[in-house]
Amino acid sequence: MTEKIAACVEMYGVSKSFGEVRALDAVDFEAAKGEIHALLGENGAGKTTLMNILSGLYRMDEGQIAVEGREVDIHSPQDAIAVGVGMVHQHVELIGNFTALENILLGREGSRWKLDVEARRSSVEELAANYGLSIPLDEQVKTLPAGIQQKVEILKALYHGADILILDEPTTMLTPHEVDVLFTILKSFAKGGLTVIFITHKIQEVLDNCDRITVFRGGRKIDTILREEATRDRLVQMMMGERGMPPEGERPAGPSAARGGHPALSVRGVHTSAKWGVPLKNVSFDVPRGLIVGLAGISGNGQKELAEALAGLIELEEGEVHLGGEDVSGLSVSGRIAEGMSLLPQDRIEEGILPSLSLAENFVLGLHPHIFKRRGVFERETAHALGRKAIAEFNILARNEHVPAAHLSGGNIQKTIVARSVMLAHETGKTLMIANNPTRGLDVMAASFVHGCLRELRAQGAGVLFISEDLDELCLMSDCIVVIYTGEILGSFDGPEYDIYQIGALMAGQKQEEVS
Amino acid sequence: MAAPASLSDRKKMALEFAITYAAAGALALACGAVFIVAFGGDVLVALGTVLRSSLGTWGGFAQTLNKFCPLLLASLAVAFGMRGGHFNIGVDGQIYAGAIGMTGTAFALEGMNLPWPIFVPLGLLGGILGGWFWGFIPGILRVRFQVSEIFVTVMLNFVALYLVDYLANGPWNDPLAGEAISLPIPDASVLPQVMPRAGAHAGFIIALAAAVGMYFFMTRTVVGYEVRAVGDNPRAARFGGINVARITLIIMPTCGALSGLAGAIEVSGFHQSLLLGISGAEGAPNYGAMAILIAVIGRNNPLGVTIAAAVFAVLVSGSDSLQRSIGLPGAAVFVFQAIIVLTVVFVQARREIKAG
Numbered sequence: 090m091t092e093k094i095a096a097c098v099e100m101y102g103v104s105k106s107f108g109e110v111r112a113l114d115a116v117d118f119e120a121a122k123g124e125i126h127a128l129l130g131e132n133g134a135g136k137t138t139l140m141n142i143l144s145g146l147y148r149m150d151e152g153q154i155a156v157e158g159r160e161v162d163i164h165s166p167q168d169a170i171a172v173g174v175g176m177v178h179q180h181v182e183l184i185g186n187f188t189a190l191e192n193i194l195l196g197r198e199g200s201r202w203k204l205d206v207e208a209r210r211s212s213v214e215e216l217a218a219n220y221g222l223s224i225p226l227d228e229q230v231k232t233l234p235a236g237i238q239q240k241v242e243i244l245k246a247l248y249h250g251a252d253i254l255i256l257d258e259p260t261t262m263l264t265p266h267e268v269d270v271l272f273t274i275l276k277s278f279a280k281g282g283l284t285v286i287f288i289t290h291k292i293q294e295v296l297d298n299c300d301r302i303t304v305f306r307g308g309r310k311i312d313t314i315l316r317e318e319a320t321r322d323r324l325v326q327m328m329m330g331e332r333g334m335p336p337e338g339e340r341p342a343g344p345s346a347a348r349g350g351h352p353a354l355s356v357r358g359v360h361t362s363a364k365w366g367v368p369l370k371n372v373s374f375d376v377p378r379g380l381i382v383g384l385a386g387i388s389g390n391g392q393k394e395l396a397e398a399l400a401g402l403i404e405l406e407e408g409e410v411h412l413g414g415e416d417v418s419g420l421s422v423s424g425r426i427a428e429g430m431s432l433l434p435q436d437r438i439e440e441g442i443l444p445s446l447s448l449a450e451n452f453v454l455g456l457h458p459h460i461f462k463r464r465g466v467f468e469r470e471t472a473h474a475l476g477r478k479a480i481a482e483f484n485i486l487a488r489n490e491h492v493p494a495a496h497l498s499g500g501n502i503q504k505t506i507v508a509r510s511v512m513l514a515h516e517t518g519k520t521l522m523i524a525n526n527p528t529r530g531l532d533v534m535a536a537s538f539v540h541g542c543l544r545e546l547r548a549q550g551a552g553v554l555f556i557s558e559d560l561d562e563l564c565l566m567s568d569c570i571v572v573i574y575t576g577e578i579l580g581s582f583d584g585p586e587y588d589i590y591q592i593g594a595l596m597a598g599q600k601q602e603e604v605s
Numbered sequence: 606m607a608a609p610a611s612l613s614d615r616k617k618m619a620l621e622f623a624i625t626y627a628a629a630g631a632l633a634l635a636c637g638a639v640f641i642v643a644f645g646g647d648v649l650v651a652l653g654t655v656l657r658s659s660l661g662t663w664g665g666f667a668q669t670l671n672k673f674c675p676l677l678l679a680s681l682a683v684a685f686g687m688r689g690g691h692f693n694i695g696v697d698g699q700i701y702a703g704a705i706g707m708t709g710t711a712f713a714l715e716g717m718n719l720p721w722p723i724f725v726p727l728g729l730l731g732g733i734l735g736g737w738f739w740g741f742i743p744g745i746l747r748v749r750f751q752v753s754e755i756f757v758t759v760m761l762n763f764v765a766l767y768l769v770d771y772l773a774n775g776p777w778n779d780p781l782a783g784e785a786i787s788l789p790i791p792d793a794s795v796l797p798q799v800m801p802r803a804g805a806h807a808g809f810i811i812a813l814a815a816a817v818g819m820y821f822f823m824t825r826t827v828v829g830y831e832v833r834a835v836g837d838n839p840r841a842a843r844f845g846g847i848n849v850a851r852i853t854l855i856i857m858p859t860c861g862a863l864s865g866l867a868g869a870i871e872v873s874g875f876h877q878s879l880l881l882g883i884s885g886a887e888g889a890p891n892y893g894a895m896a897i898l899i900a901v902i903g904r905n906n907p908l909g910v911t912i913a914a915a916v917f918a919v920l921v922s923g924s925d926s927l928q929r930s931i932g933l934p935g936a937a938v939f940v941f942q943a944i945i946v947l948t949v950v951f952v953q954a955r956r957e958i959k960a961g
Contacts, residue, residue: 402843423846432844440844443837454834454845457827467830 096158097122097284098143098174098253103152105138112138113149116310118303120253125275125285127295130305130328131532133500136288137179139305140255144176145169156253175251177242179258185231189224193245217244221277234597235387236267243274254278256287260294261558262388264593272298290533291561292324306330328533335537339544341568341585347377351414353429353521353552354399359408361398361576367391369398369576372408376521376552381543383567384556387596391576392556393435396525399554400432401425413520426455426513429520433510433527435556437499441506444495448487449476451494451505455513475512483508484538500535503527511542519551526557540566560589560596574598625956629949636948637941646931654930655923655938665922667805671875673918674808675700675884678867679896680914681812681819682860684905688823689856690836695743695758696864696893699736700884701765703865705772706735707872708879711790712777724793729811729869736865737858739765744857748850754857762893766881773879787879796874806874813911815863820907832856867892895921898946917942 096119105113113135120126128136141147143154145166154161156172163169169176183192193213194206210226217224222240230238239259246254256275260268275285275298289295295302296319303313304327311327325334354376361369369391376382386392397403399410401422409418412428420428434440443451449472453460460475461468476490485504487497494505507527514522524543528536543553543566557563563570564587571581572595579595582588638648659669679696686693710731714724743757770785777787796806823829834842835852843849871883884891899917903909924938 400844421846421848422843423848426846434841434844439838440840443834443841445837446833450830450834453830454841454847457830458846461827465827467825467827469824 096120097156098286099155100139100143101153101155103139103142103149103154105142105147105149112308113142114308115151116305116308118310118313120284120286120301122284123279123282124300125279125287125298127299127302128286128288128305129290129292129295129302129324131290132530133307133532134305134328135308136305137257140176140257140286140288143169143253144174144255146176170249170251173250173252174255175246175249175253176255177239177246177257177259179261181235181238181242181262183230183238183241183245185229187230188227189230189233189241190226192230192241193226193248195245196249213244213248216248220244220247220281221274234267235262236264236270239263239271240274252282253284253286256285258288258290260289260291264387264597265560265589266593266597268294292321292328295319295324296321304328332534335534337565338537338540341381341566343584344377344380344569346379346568348379348550350378351411352377353413354554355409355411355414356399357409357411359395359398359410360406361394361403362406365397365403366394367576369394372573372576372578374571374578374581376554378413378520378550378552379547380568381547381553381555381566383563383570384554384573385560385563385570385592385596386558386573388558390573390596392525392573394576395573396432396435396523396554396556399523400430423455423458426517427459429514429518431455431510431514431517431522433506433522433524435525435529437502437506442494442502445493447476447491448480448485448494448497448505449473449490452476452479452490452509452512454509456509456516459516479505479508479512483511500531503531504535504538507539507542511546514546514551519546519549521552521554522546523554524556527555528557528559528562536562560592564589572596621956625952626949629945629952632948632952633941633945636944640937640940640944641933644933644937646933651927651931651933654926655920658926659919659923663800663803667800667803669918669922670800670805670809672921673915674806674812674874675867675871675892676895676899676918676921677809677812677911677914678815678863678870679892680899680903680910681815681907682863682867683896683900684903684907684910685819685832685863686856686860687900687905688836689832689852690839691747691754691853691856691860693740693758693857693860694755694893694897695739695761695861696896697884697891698758698762698765698893699739699861699864700868700871700892701762701769702739702861703732703736703868704872704879704883705765705769705868706865707732707794707869708772708777708787708790709735711794711873712788714794715791719793721793721795721797724791725796725873728790728794728873729796729866732865732869732872733862734865736861736863736868738861739865740858740861741854744854747857748853769879769881769883773881777879779878785881789878790872794873795877796870806870808870808874811866811870815866816907816911823907828852828855864893895942898942902946902949916945 099119101117103113103116116139118139130136138147142149145163145168148164154163161172190210190213191206194209222244224237224240224244230241259271263271279285299316301313301315302319304311306328352375357373359369359372367390372395384392394403398405401420405418409416412425412430415428417425417428443454452475453472460471473490480487480490483504486501494502510522527539543555547553555566567584569581569583570587570592572579572592574596579600582592641648641651658665660666679700682696683693707728710728714727739761742761743754746752746757747754773785773787779786779788796808799805799807823833831847831852834847835849839849868883872879876883884893895917899910899913903913920938920942927933927937
């Protein structure tokens with residue numbers, strides 16, 4: 090394989106712009122039959138864009154694509170399927186109310202007028218057996234765990250004739266054990282002659298699992314190298330270029346660093362109703378001052394509901410929430426903000442910004458009952474001064490504080506809401522910061538900046554509840570970790586050293602006693 | 606210093622704005638010209654007639670001012686709701702409710718011999734309260750039961766309309782008039798004229814004051830900021846500690862109060878009785894429908910809405926003369942209004958697509 094690589098997919102001079110942003114700049118790429126090929130790069134480096142072009146989701150502005158030596162025109166996902174390209178996206182795109190079988194057959198149910206799912210069952214079963222994918226075909230997809238849903242997507246791609254399988258960040262929703270299972274399957278695919286391309290920003294996954302690595306940075310391909318030539322340092326250097334890796338930051342100290350007095354947050358026996366989403370069941374834990382407590386869990390296990398219940402957005406059915414010793418269970422959101430709570434919402438677009446209002450007006454949100462001297466008056470100079478300060482201190486790329494927030498890039502919007510919640514914490518006495526997936530979608534530098542802000546709050550004596558779906562990030566940041574599963578806290582771990590397989594087992598629903 | 610940068614930003618935005626509207630205006634004129642020619646009219650004559658009859662004579666100008674007042678207040682009511690994220694299509698009902706409030710107050714206080722400087726404000730306040738209540742109903746239904754204000758406001762339009770019908774035919778009916786119209790309101794409750802010979806009442810001054818008031822409310826008060834925040838992204842506003850229910854219960858009744866004031870002024874300044882057809886001139890679309898168009902063209906901004914309302918007032922007041930002078934149906938003006946709206950929307954959308 091090192092001698093001569095028979096290219097199966099070749100892409101030449103591919104360029105793509107979105108508005109003024111050049112997402113891909115004359116990229117060449119090729120992947121061979123029977124290999125696992127990793128595309129490595131930061132968020133926004135262009136790797137997903139390139140694969141979206143290959144799978145027909147985007148059209149390239151310039152460039153050529155050849156599959157097995159023949160030039161092809163890919164204008165739609167149907168064209169891509171026709172030449173054997175199948176993509177499994179980062180977020181599962183199955184229909185929740187359909188069974189696994191119905192999802193796999195979607196688009197190939199029978200002739201145009203006749204729905205004929207059952208007749209094709211045996212062919213699906215056979216394919217699944219051939220590839221070693223065991224899937225409960227008759228279960229509704231929404232009832233299946235994320236790892237199984239992903240297998241359904243993979244089987245769907247294979248059933249539609251894919252022999253070039255692209256997976257976009259396939260491990261983000263999985264527990265460590267499920268990740269191992271996934272790569273075992275992918276390796277057997279490659280042995281069987283498929284081309285597997287997987288997109289990731291995690292260096293360790295690349296080193297553990299692939300044959301060749303193509304690194305992207307800022308819309309350009311840096312290089313393609315063999316696994317044997319790759320070291321962690323070399324990959325970091327290729328990914329980050331001159332900037333290098335951001336400093337790691339202070340490691341967590343573990344629970345012994347907790348400061349005395351009332352904990353920043355104390356949750357006791359909290360239950361919530363199912364009408365708000367995943368119901369919380371008897372949730373109790375503390376966030377002491379001076380610590381970062383990580384909340385681990387696979388997405389959709391009640392993290393969002395917990396954050397909202399703590400913030401006062403969801404009413405409690407039972408239980409109490411205390412902030413710095415004060416019972417705030419009956420207070421509104423603004424009442425809790427006044428008591429020192431600051432929430433960094435998960436979805437920066439839907440929950441974070443006021444898109445057509447100016448940056449200054451965005452920074453003021455939440456602070457607005459506290460910072461104006463004359464009651465009821467919106468003092469524009471105060472707001473503008475705050476905006477200028479935030480833009481400077483948090484390095485936000487914006488022309489000035491009058492720009493509408495929607496004009497900023499995703500990373501700068503995230504910085505804006507981080508800046509706002511940090512300023513809010515300072516203004517209200519720094520009791521508790523709830524950070525819900527604060528680095529999702531950020532590049533390494535921006536993520537490191539957010540981490541720095543949270544560590545600084547910890548050093549100043551605030552308690553931080555850090556919610557993330559990325560277990561590596563949680564381990565790096567947290568003094569201790571609690572695990573949530575279907576709205577229940579299943580256990581907790583003291584840092585700073587963690588066994589990710591034990592945490593992963595709890596994330597998958599095993600009780601702590603069964604694990605240890 | 607960020608000031609110079611922001612100044613040039615604003616200049617740029619103002620320029621963009623001007624270009625959008627100049628383009629839309631030119632396109633609308635071109636479409637309107639085609640239309641007039643198709644009806645066998647002369648474009649320049651038609652245009653000249655409209656302008657002369659609405660601005661060129663004192664009487665015409667007074668009529669334009671009298672139309673401008675309800676159009677501006679009704680459009681502010683729509684714009685205020687839009688800024689807060691609510692689509693208020695109940696302006697007509699709120700105008701009727703305001704008219705009822707005004708008339709009822711005038712009749713109730715009739716025997717007290719109040720001087721006009723007290724009586725008129727009290728009457729207008731009655732109208733404002735009537736409209737306020739008509740806006741409070743959809744507001745509270747929205748907050749308590751998540752009922753869409755669109756349905757409620759549309760339904761309340763009918764309720765208000767038939768309430769006026771009942772009052773004008775029944776308890777308040779003027780038996781001498783022989784039609785559905787109430788007894789005249791007392792003289793002391795009639796809004797004074799500012800151009801007595803030409804016939805313009807003081808309503809336009811009140812309406813302009815309301816526009817200025819809305820501007821300051823939106824930009825200089827914390828509640829105004831909260832209204833804009835809720836209108837822009839209610840979820841983010843909630844995460845930021847804003848009580849969205851409370852703000853909704855400010856927005857909808859305020860819309861109602863603005864429309865109610867329009868209805869009160871129509872009674873107190875113009876008709877001096879309660880009658881059907883208070884919301885809108887005969888043969889014309891009613892104020893509620895035009896207000897939505899004006900708010901769209903004025904981008905829900907008090908200054909923009911004021912300018913757009915002025916243009917519409919000129920067109921509405923010029924529409925009668927079109928028929929008299931060149932035999933074009935008066936409704937042609939409303940076709941022209943619709944064309945302006947469509948072109949503005951079209952030009953805006955194109956610019957936004959281009960900007961990405």
